[in-house]
Amino acid sequence: MSTPKRYYITTPIYYVNDAPHIGHAYTTLACDVMARFKRLDGYDVHFLTGTDEHGQKVEKSAAAANSEPQAFTDKVSQNFRDLAGFMNYSNDDFIRTTEARHKKSCQAIWQRLVDNDEIYLGSYAGWYAVRDEAYYAEEELITNADGKKIAPSGAEVEWVEEPSYFFRLSNWGDRLLEYYDNKPDVVLPKTRLNEVTSFIKGGLRDLSVSRTSFNWGIPVPGDDDHIMYVWLDALTNYITAAGFPDTDCEKYQNFWPADLHMVGKDILRFHAVYWPAFLMAAGLEPPRRIFAHGWWTNEGEKISKSLGNVIDPIELVEHYGLDQVRYFLMREVPFGNDGDFSHSSIVNRMNSDLANDLGNLVQRVLSMVHKNCEGRVPVLDTEGFISPDQKLLDQAIAMLDTVRRQLDGQSFHEALETVWLVVRAANAYVDHQAPWKLRKEDPQRMAYVLYSLCETIRYLGLILQPFMPDSCHKILDQLNINHNQRDFEAFSDEYALKGGTVLPKPEGIFPRFIELESADKAS
Numbered sequence: 001m002s003t004p005k006r007y008y009i010t011t012p013i014y015y016v017n018d019a020p021h022i023g024h025a026y027t028t029l030a031c032d033v034m035a036r037f038k039r040l041d042g043y044d045v046h047f048l049t050g051t052d053e054h055g056q057k058v059e060k061s062a063a064a065a066n067s068e069p070q071a072f073t074d075k076v077s078q079n080f081r082d083l084a085g086f087m088n089y090s091n092d093d094f095i096r097t098t099e100a101r102h103k104k105s106c107q108a109i110w111q112r113l114v115d116n117d118e119i120y121l122g123s124y125a126g127w128y129a130v131r132d133e134a135y136y137a138e139e140e141l142i143t144n145a146d147g148k149k150i151a152p153s154g155a156e157v158e159w160v161e162e163p164s165y166f167f168r169l170s171n172w173g174d175r176l177l178e179y180y181d182n183k184p185d186v187v188l189p190k191t192r193l194n195e196v197t198s199f200i201k202g203g204l205r206d207l208s209v210s211r212t213s214f215n216w217g218i219p220v221p222g223d224d225d226h227i228m229y230v231w232l233d234a235l236t237n238y239i240t241a242a243g244f245p246d247t248d249c250e251k252y253q254n255f256w257p258a259d260l261h262m263v264g265k266d267i268l269r270f271h272a273v274y275w276p277a278f279l280m281a282a283g284l285e286p287p288r289r290i291f292a293h294g295w296w297t298n299e300g301e302k303i304s305k306s307l308g309n310v311i312d313p314i315e316l317v318e319h320y321g322l323d324q325v326r327y328f329l330m331r332e333v334p335f336g337n338d339g340d341f342s343h344s345s346i347v348n349r350m351n352s353d354l355a356n357d358l359g360n361l362v363q364r365v366l367s368m369v370h371k372n373c374e375g376r377v378p379v380l381d382t383e384g385f386i387s388p389d390q391k392l393l394d395q396a397i398a399m400l401d402t403v404r405r406q407l408d409g410q411s412f413h414e415a416l417e418t419v420w421l422v423v424r425a426a427n428a429y430v431d432h433q434a435p436w437k438l439r440k441e442d443p444q445r446m447a448y449v450l451y452s453l454c455e456t457i458r459y460l461g462l463i464l465q466p467f468m469p470d471s472c473h474k475i476l477d478q479l480n481i482n483h484n485q486r487d488f489e490a491f492s493d494e495y496a497l498k499g500g501t502v503l504p505k506p507e508g509i510f511p512r513f514i515e516l517e518s519a520d521k522a523s
């Protein structure tokens with residue numbers, strides 16, 4: 001029996017201390033593209049996102065907003081849920097760490113750790129950064145321009161002394177190194193693995209996993225004075241949503257371990273060190289992959305509230321269009337690297353890649369078909385395809401395997417480059433074949449050329465669906481493709497367009513971005 005095709009992908013759960021911004025939208029978008037691709041490729045997909053609602057940082061933000069933490073988290077969490085709808089994310093679940101299912105799951109993993117003698121009671125005296133919700137050792141701190149000790153992330157630190165439960169992280173170094181060795185792509189990009197291994201080789205200390213100085217969190221089972229450390233609580237969301245603590249349920253059996261935890265590089269250590277150690281210590285399987293992507297800046301500057309340059313994804317979409325933003329974010333920066341958002345770079349992508357290359361191809365081919373073939377898919381007689389037609393069609397069909405391999409390594413920009421090789425080849429083919437000339441000279445040859453182009457557009461429309469779902473929907477509608485022939489099953493000539501099929505009147509899909517006066521410019 002072949003192994004069932006299942007795929008479980010997660011985003012970080014976002015802190016509800018603030019409104020969502022471009023960084024959050026980016027991570028979830030990357031997961032959405034993966035999830036949509038896998039569904040089209042025949043996988044049973046579970047795509048999870050949600051919000052991280054406990055801890056001191058959220059408690060402080062609620063107090064600053066003069067609000068009770070629960071009412072505050074209800075409100076801010078809804079903004080993230082709304083963003084998912086607005087960005088056309090196809091998540092199957094949205095988890096909130098304040099839900100009852102999650103409390104049950106956290107208490108169960110805690111109990112497993114206690115039963116396995118992985119947790120003991122002690123007391124913590126050391127540095128803590130509320131912004132990062134992270135403990136730092138003295139030697140990790142740096143001194144800022146004012147002579148003040150701060151975390152390497154730039155966050156303020158405070159001295160904390162309190163009773164605390166500890167997780168025996170120091171026992172897990174070798175097991176973690178073995179885990180990375182056994183699964184060579186478990187941490188990607190590969191360069192990031194060095195960061196993780198050198199942290200481990202520097203010697204792991206036991207980790208404080210409970211707090212007593214505030215109470216916005218999940219109580220430690222059997223000791224109400226303590227609440228769980230927010231990162232133990234937050235990371236556990238990934239198994240909560242897979243049905244934990246019921247490890248026999250279908251969902252858990254089908255979807256755990258997760259195939260991919262997508263995160264930003266800021267939170268790699270939590271995902272690649274603490275989380276697999278917690279899981280292994282609890283007798284559960286660690287994830288199959290953690291991918292840490294890079295950081296976006298705005299016109300060269302770090303995005304931050306104090307600089308007032310936070311990019312609101314909703315404004316961006318209203319200004320440039322949804323699929324344009326989705327395409328830009330996945331295409332502009334090699335996934336894994338840092339990237340810079342600028343008005344000129346998105347306009348450039350919109351006008352050259354989308355309007356000139358893809359949009360123009362679809363528009364001119366479908367207009368010629370409309371004008372010269374009575375608005376029907378060209379009818380072919382027995383003349384047959386000649387070599388340039390076949391070459392184009394072969395290149396279009398072959399892109400699926402390449403894109404599949406590239407996306408299996410989360411190389412979104414390369415996958416799009418592969419697709420654009422076909423877009424460009426198709427445009428060059430139009431120029432060489434000059435179907436407008438063939439109309440009088442050789443109408444059958446014209447039919448073959450336009451047919452080959454329509455088929456190529458069908459393949460392009462199919463493969464780009466994960467990136468630009470709405471636009472591809474329109475492209476496939478313009479070719480009158482059945483809704484049940486839009487997955488990758490249809491990526492073969494068995495599902496080729498039928499000559500004579502009536503097509504709707506073509507309409508432009510990717511308008512050029514026209515600069516209004518500079519006052520109206522975005523960013």
Ligand code: ME8
Binds near residue numbers: 011012013
């Ligand atoms: O860390 N560029 O939540 P968070 C790219 N609750 N990505 C960015 C970004 C930027 N400028 N800014 C944020 C937390 N991100 C925890 C996670 S998971 C169990 C708990 C993205 O709201 C990126 O994915 O601070 C980063 O890792 C995440 O938002 C941090 O979100």
